[in-house]
Amino acid sequence: MISKSSWHPLLLTLLLTTVEMKKFKVLITNPNVPRVAYDLLTQACDVVTNQGYGRNYTLENIKGVDALFCDSQAKVDKELLDVAGSQLKVIGTMSAGYNHIDLNELKSRDIKLGNTPVVLDEAVADVAMMLAMAASRRLTEGRRHIEQNTWPSDWDPQWMLGQDIAGSTIGIIGLGNIGQSIAKRLKGFDVAKILYTGHREKPEGKALGAEFVNLDTLNKNSDFIFVAAPLTNETNQMCNSDFFAKMKKTGVFINISRGQLVDQEALISALKNGEIFAAGLDVMTPEPLPADSELLKLSNVVLTPHIGSATLNTRNEMARLTAQNILRGLGGEEMFTPVKL
Ligand code: DGY
Numbered sequence: 107m108i109s110k111s112s113w114h115p116l117l118l119t120l121l122l123t124t125v126e127m128k129k130f131k132v133l134i135t136n137p138n139v140p141r142v143a144y145d146l147l148t149q150a151c152d153v154v155t156n157q158g159y160g161r162n163y164t165l166e167n168i169k170g171v172d173a174l175f176c177d178s179q180a181k182v183d184k185e186l187l188d189v190a191g192s193q194l195k196v197i198g199t200m201s202a203g204y205n206h207i208d209l210n211e212l213k214s215r216d217i218k219l220g221n222t223p224v225v226l227d228e229a230v231a232d233v234a235m236m237l238a239m240a241a242s243r244r245l246t247e248g249r250r251h252i253e254q255n256t257w258p259s260d261w262d263p264q265w266m267l268g269q270d271i272a273g274s275t276i277g278i279i280g281l282g283n284i285g286q287s288i289a290k291r292l293k294g295f296d297v298a299k300i301l302y303t304g305h306r307e308k309p310e311g312k313a314l315g316a317e318f319v320n321l322d323t324l325n326k327n328s329d330f331i332f333v334a335a336p337l338t339n340e341t342n343q344m345c346n347s348d349f350f351a352k353m354k355k356t357g358v359f360i361n362i363s364r365g366q367l368v369d370q371e372a373l374i375s376a377l378k379n380g381e382i383f384a385a386g387l388d389v390m391t392p393e394p395l396p397a398d399s400e401l402l403k404l405s406n407v408v409l410t411p412h413i414g415s416a417t418l419n420t421r422n423e424m425a426r427l428t429a430q431n432i433l434r435g436l437g438g439e440e441m442f443t444p445v446k447l
Pocket residue numbers: 178200201202203204226363414415
């Protein structure tokens with residue numbers, strides 16, 4: 107049996123660090139968070155997990171915690187932070203987007219924030235491609251024909267014609283990590299040209315052979331438009347009736363970012379009036395989308411329920427990264443993926 111006097115100094119330091127960390131209390135807002143996050147955090151902290159979904163659980167449990175593990179469903183605002191108390195200094199959100207968090211409040215309270223970029227890029231880009239293929243080839247409409255027995259028995263060479271991705275001009279709004287992953291996939295589809303817009307020209311754009319243009323040029327020239335920019339005050343409702351009116355009538359519109367970048371009513375009328383060909387949306391407003399939404403009635407829309415990052419592997423990596431960011435933040439180290447406040 108090992109006696110205390112024989113403890114190796116390194117072991118002692120490790121134990122003391124653990125004892126030291128024990129005093130930190132972490133709240134996990136989602137009761138169904140991947141196990142890896144829970145396991146990592148409980149090694150060093152006291153962990154409380156909400157027993158159900160929704161803000162009320164968080165409001166009940168957040169008082170006195172040192173760190174918060176949340177996701178894009180958890181609005182982090184003044185009210186929540188006031189209830190938490192001034193000891194809350196670290197937040198990890200298991201999402202790339204952080205539009206649900208009031209950054210000014212965090213800044214004024216000196217709270218560190220980490221998110222989960224990069225680890226979800228490929229999964230989200232896959233969904234973007236899935237939507238582009240499905241929308242351009244009229245998946246919803248085709249399926250309805252089968253279900254409603256309206257698939258004509260005579261072969262009609264004009265029936266169910268879609269749009270080609272090969273040879274098309276692509277417009278990407280926001281060539282960040284996800285936008286770049288979409289562009290990489292599209293190159294394999296032999297597109298003619300990739301245009302992108304954003305705050306500035308990027309070296310990554312050059313490496314991908316993509317051309318930096320203004321929104322108007324992208325809007326008018328693209329056959330497919332992918333929205334991959336984050337939701338900010340600047341991008342809020344940026345795809346409005348004006349935007350859709352400028353798109354090609356054969357244009358396909360894809361959104362894998364946030365529903366609020368789009369004026370949804372304007373999109374619905376553009377789809378109804380044939381101003382654009384089709385849309386593929388992984389995000390919409392509100393979420394969950396009510397079952398009686400007009401969007402569901404349209405056959406030139408393909409919808410998925412915000413599943414961009416929803417693969418087992420990606421969600422595990424997001425959970426791991428969020429826990430690691432929190433541990434590093436609590437330990438006074440730079441997070442792996444900090445959000446600049
Ligand atoms: C993200 O990580 O931002 C995804 O959209 C999930 O919210």
